[in-house]
Amino acid sequence: MSQPVFAPWDDPNEKPLIRFDDVTKRFGDFVAIDNLSLSIYESEFFALLGPSGCGKTTMMRMLAGFENPSAGKIELAGKNIAGVPPNKRAVNMMFQSYALFPHLSIWENIAFGLKRGDMTKADIAVRVEEMLKLTRLTKFAKRKPHQISGGQRQRVALARALAKAPKLLLLDEPLGALDKKLRQDTQFELMDIQESTGTTFVIVTHDQEEAMTVASRVAVMDEGQIIQVATPDRIYEAPNSVYVADFIGDVNIISGTVKAAGDEMYHLDWVANEAPLLAASDRTFSESQPAHLAIRPEKIAISVDKPTEMKNAVQGTVLDIAYLGNLSTYHVQLGGGQVIKAQTANTRRLSRRTITWEDSVWISWSATAGVLLER
Amino acid sequence: MRRASWFNITSLTLGFAFLYLPMVLLVIYSFNSSKLVTVWAGFSTKWYGELLQNDAFLNAALVTLKVAVVSSTLATVLGTMAAYILVRGGRFAGRTLFSGMIYAPLVMPEVITGLSLLLLFIGIGLDRGTLTIVLAHTTFSMCYVSVVVSSRLVTFDRSLEEAALDLGCSPFDAFRLVTLPIIAPAVISGWLLAFTLSLDDLVIASFTTGPSSTTLPIKIWSAVRLGVSPEINALSTIMIGIVTFGVIAASLISKRKAVKAQRDVRAAERAVT
Numbered sequence: 001m002s003q004p005v006f007a008p009w010d011d012p013n014e015k016p017l018i019r020f021d022d023v024t025k026r027f028g029d030f031v032a033i034d035n036l037s038l039s040i041y042e043s044e045f046f047a048l049l050g051p052s053g054c055g056k057t058t059m060m061r062m063l064a065g066f067e068n069p070s071a072g073k074i075e076l077a078g079k080n081i082a083g084v085p086p087n088k089r090a091v092n093m094m095f096q097s098y099a100l101f102p103h104l105s106i107w108e109n110i111a112f113g114l115k116r117g118d119m120t121k122a123d124i125a126v127r128v129e130e131m132l133k134l135t136r137l138t139k140f141a142k143r144k145p146h147q148i149s150g151g152q153r154q155r156v157a158l159a160r161a162l163a164k165a166p167k168l169l170l171l172d173e174p175l176g177a178l179d180k181k182l183r184q185d186t187q188f189e190l191m192d193i194q195e196s197t198g199t200t201f202v203i204v205t206h207d208q209e210e211a212m213t214v215a216s217r218v219a220v221m222d223e224g225q226i227i228q229v230a231t232p233d234r235i236y237e238a239p240n241s242v243y244v245a246d247f248i249g250d251v252n253i254i255s256g257t258v259k260a261a262g263d264e265m266y267h268l269d270w271v272a273n274e275a276p277l278l279a280a281s282d283r284t285f286s287e288s289q290p291a292h293l294a295i296r297p298e299k300i301a302i303s304v305d306k307p308t309e310m311k312n313a314v315q316g317t318v319l320d321i322a323y324l325g326n327l328s329t330y331h332v333q334l335g336g337g338q339v340i341k342a343q344t345a346n347t348r349r350l351s352r353r354t355i356t357w358e359d360s361v362w363i364s365w366s367a368t369a370g371v372l373l374e375r
Numbered sequence: 376m377r378r379a380s381w382f383n384i385t386s387l388t389l390g391f392a393f394l395y396l397p398m399v400l401l402v403i404y405s406f407n408s409s410k411l412v413t414v415w416a417g418f419s420t421k422w423y424g425e426l427l428q429n430d431a432f433l434n435a436a437l438v439t440l441k442v443a444v445v446s447s448t449l450a451t452v453l454g455t456m457a458a459y460i461l462v463r464g465g466r467f468a469g470r471t472l473f474s475g476m477i478y479a480p481l482v483m484p485e486v487i488t489g490l491s492l493l494l495l496f497i498g499i500g501l502d503r504g505t506l507t508i509v510l511a512h513t514t515f516s517m518c519y520v521s522v523v524v525s526s527r528l529v530t531f532d533r534s535l536e537e538a539a540l541d542l543g544c545s546p547f548d549a550f551r552l553v554t555l556p557i558i559a560p561a562v563i564s565g566w567l568l569a570f571t572l573s574l575d576d577l578v579i580a581s582f583t584t585g586p587s588s589t590t591l592p593i594k595i596w597s598a599v600r601l602g603v604s605p606e607i608n609a610l611s612t613i614m615i616g617i618v619t620f621g622v623i624a625a626s627l628i629s630k631r632k633a634v635k636a637q638r639d640v641r642a643a644e645r646a647v648t
Contacts, residue, residue: 064537064541065540066537087543087545092542095538096534099532099538101539113543116543146636
């Protein structure tokens with residue numbers, strides 16, 4: 001029996017846990033969040049992704065209660081929370097700097113939030129032990145924050161924020177201070193903890209790989225607006241704009257004008273003396289409309305001889321080869337001067353490279369390999 | 376290491392002689408058995424004994440201590456509050472003016488501060504005595520506390536307070552449970568600074584004092600005008616002793632703390648690897 005797919009966003013009867021309703025946030029003349037609407041569902045691991053200054057941190061601070069929207073409503077479980085101070089919200093936050101209290105031990109740090117409520121001492125002790133166990137910190141309970149490593153500090157911050165069993169946990173660049181290897185391990189740990197506690201997580205990050213790894217859905221933001229909200233695979237394979245395609249991973253963009261070529265098929269005229277490119281699209285385009293074809297490098301094949309079965313094949317010369325171990329990326333310059341990246345997986349350990357610098361090669365891709373975009 | 380040259384040794388000796396020779400002389404003459412301050416007539420501790428019989432001096436010492444404790448405590452509370460608002464209050468109208476004004480007493484000549492306070496106390500009809508000295512000392516030492524505390528608050532990670540709020544603290548609890556314990560060293564050193572300032576202030580105290588409350592510096596100053604007595608040397612030696620003890624104790628404590636912190640860090644590193 002297959003597991004039901006977790007996709008509350010596709011269910012029209014599902015009530016969102018968080019609803020941003022036409023929210024605008026201004027700081028003086030600067031518009032940080034521009035008339036934004038968004039729904040986040042219970043038990044989601046939701047990522048807000050964008051370059052610095054796109055407004056993702058402001059979104060998080062509004063959820064935590066440190067900022068209030070200038071206009072619009074933010075609802076948590078159906079209640080408008082604008083104006084409710086942070087200490088009265090069932091929302092906890094894990095800070096980028098961890099913000100552990102340096103004068104308190106790990107145990108006391110985790111108990112800090114619990115002591116603010118009306119829990120008995122015995123209950124607090126039980127809950128703290130539970131959190132220490134969940135984050136594998138039992139050995140370090142008596143230590144002070146400066147006596148443990150960065151990765152352990154990150155886990156203390158998580159345990160402290162989770163201790164009060166919030167409806168919503170906010171994570172502000174939670175893994176930014178860790179080195180790459182530790183970050184990858186911690187990403188999986190975070191996902192495990194999110195799954196086992198069932199808490200709704202909202203993570204803010206500028207690291208697209210991190211967002212893709214951990215999140216059930218990703219919102220790509222730019223200049224205070226959400227450009228696209230979708231599952232990681234949709235964001236990667238079906239971006240809705242050149243901005244999203246370019247922000248997530250590596251992409252080739254070929255610009256031109258479209259001509260209809262049958263059922264959901266279009267021809268893209270891109271340079272004067274080359275044949276038009278064939279691309280499938282479920283989006284409709286009008287005749288001669290300017291458009292951009294976005295193709296991921298790994299969807300482009302490279303060969304010495306002209307491929308016969310591919311719909312799109314263009315000749316060029318190899319400008320550069322980047323060997324990344326598991327992959328090799330070829331930079332191929334076309335007749336018109338445009339450089340296209342093509343990627344092949346190095347599946348064999350010992351193979352003679354047949355293509356080298358300055359070689360004349362063919363690059364090719366199918367009609368469904370790329371996405372045709374309006375903007 | 377570079378070898379000490381003659382020039383270095385000479386300048387070091389001269390510098391320290393310049394700093395400490397007067398005090399060394401004072402300490403030596405406090406053990407002089409002669410009543411004449413400038414003539415050595417053998418070792419004796421009798422002036423210390425006589426000092427303990429002198430009620431006027433002891434009373435003045437007590438007044439000074441009372442004034443110093445009360446005024447430095449008041450100054451610490453007010454100065455910390457001022458620093459907190461100025462650093463954390465965000466932008467409010469006149470913030471720059473206020474933060475400039477709070478530091479004005481640092482550069483104001485003491486004579487002017489003293490005189491203006493005197494005029495104020497006369498104006499509102501407050502009888503001059505211990506209370507007026509306390510108020511005056513609080514006024515001028517508050518800005519020192521505020522300088523010390525605000526320099527610590529500027530480097531204080533704001534997200535610590537936000538974390539406290541996020542975990543359910545009211546703003547006052549966040550200050551009491553998180554901010555204050557962390558900035559405590561700065562608050563304590565602010566208090567100590569205010570305490571010593573109050574302890575050795577002569578100018579402002581003499582403007583604001585009344586007949587019933589004489590502080591030690593005023594007492595010494597007026598006694599010396601009648602002629603330096605060996606008793607005053609003895610009293611000064613005791614004060615030097617107290618201050619030296621305080622400084623050494625403070626540096627030992629902070630040194631031990633630093634050593635302990637280092638040991639902790641090493642222990643943590645061992646635990647990680």
